[in-house]
Amino acid sequence: MKVAIAGAGAVGRSIARELVRAGHSVMLLERDTANIDPAAIPDAIWAHADACELSLLESARLQDYDVVIAATGDDKANLVLSLLAKTEFGVRRVVARVNDPGNEWLFGAAWGVDVAVSTPRILASLVEEAVSVGDLVRLMTLRQGQANLVEITLPANTALAGKPIRKLALPRDAALVTILRGGRVIVPQPDDPIEGGDELLFVTSVEVEDELRQAVGR
Numbered sequence: 001m002k003v004a005i006a007g008a009g010a011v012g013r014s015i016a017r018e019l020v021r022a023g024h025s026v027m028l029l030e031r032d033t034a035n036i037d038p039a040a041i042p043d044a045i046w047a048h049a050d051a052c053e054l055s056l057l058e059s060a061r062l063q064d065y066d067v068v069i070a071a072t073g074d075d076k077a078n079l080v081l082s083l084l085a086k087t088e089f090g091v092r093r094v095v096a097r098v099n100d101p102g103n104e105w106l107f108g109a110a111w112g113v114d115v116a117v118s119t120p121r122i123l124a125s126l127v128e129e130a131v132s133v134g135d136l137v138r139l140m141t142l143r144q145g146q147a148n149l150v151e152i153t154l155p156a157n158t159a160l161a162g163k164p165i166r167k168l169a170l171p172r173d174a175a176l177v178t179i180l181r182g183g184r185v186i187v188p189q190p191d192d193p194i195e196g197g198d199e200l201l202f203v204t205s206v207e208v209e210d211e212l213r214q215a216v217g218r
Contacts, residue, residue: 001025004065004091006051006081007072008035011097015071016044029060051081054088063089070096075103079111086112116141136213139201147173147205152216156196160216166190171211174204 001024005012008030016026020043027045030036038046049056051072062068068085070078078096085091096111098104098118107116117140140149154160160168165176165188179186180199186192204212 001067002065003027003067003069004029004060004062004085005069005071006030006077007070007097008037008046009071009073011073012069012071013040015069016041020044027060027065029057052077052084054084057081057084057089062091065089065091067091067093067095070094072097073099075099075106079106079113082107082112084112136209142203147203148209150202150204150209150212152200152202152213154194154196154198154200154216158194158196160194161196163194164191165194168194169215170202171204171208171215173208174202174212177201177203 003019003024004027005016005019006029008016008028012028012030016028019026020041025045026041026043027047028041029047029049029051031048031050033048036046036048038044047056047060049060051057051070062085068081068089068091070081070085072078072081075098078098082094082096085094093114094112095115095117096107096113098107098116101118104116104118107113107118137151138148139151141147142149168176170176176188178201179188179192180201181195181197200216202212202216
């Protein structure tokens with residue numbers, strides 16, 4: 001897979017290293033020459049370019065990339081790049097970093113963003129996950145805000161203990177994708193029993209989150 005990353009600061013470089021390690025082809029776009037260091041990630045393509053300049057993106061052949069990641073420290077730049085990537089270059093998948101949580105509402109389909117990643121929200125979700133038992137915690141927004149990855153940790157004395165997964169009365173637009181139990185990651189099967197303390201991960205539409213909470217979070 002070919003991935004273009006705008007912003008070669010600490011965040012952009014970390015993403016690039018992980019993707020290169022996984023065998024993907026990566027290009028880093030950076031406008032500040034002080035951040036350009038090909039020796040830091042020699043297997044990546046480095047381009048001195050302002051990611052908001054259409055002509056420079058054309059020179060970088062952004063249309064050849066499967067994914068664009070807008071990872072700069074400037075929300076305005078990330079939004080402009082996302083819109084250009086989607087509308088001008090037809091990039092299939094656009095992921096954008098949200099620096100200011102107050103701007104998160106902008107990072108959606110109208111600006112070409114497929115997935116918005118807000119570090120403050122992720123950290124807050126992890127804190128909630130650590131202390132919340134029996135309640136629904138949003139971990140990530142998917143499909144331009146139409147669905148969420150959510151987690152519900154069952155209390156030790158849950159009334160669902162011992163029941164098979166097929167007995168869960170889930171709303172129509174919710175799917176159980178993983179059970180975390182101790183150190184195990186379980187792909188749920190219909191006859192697998194539920195245990196107290198299980199962490200259940202669902203993909204669900206926003207509209208049925210309350211129904212899911214009532215069905216499982218007890």
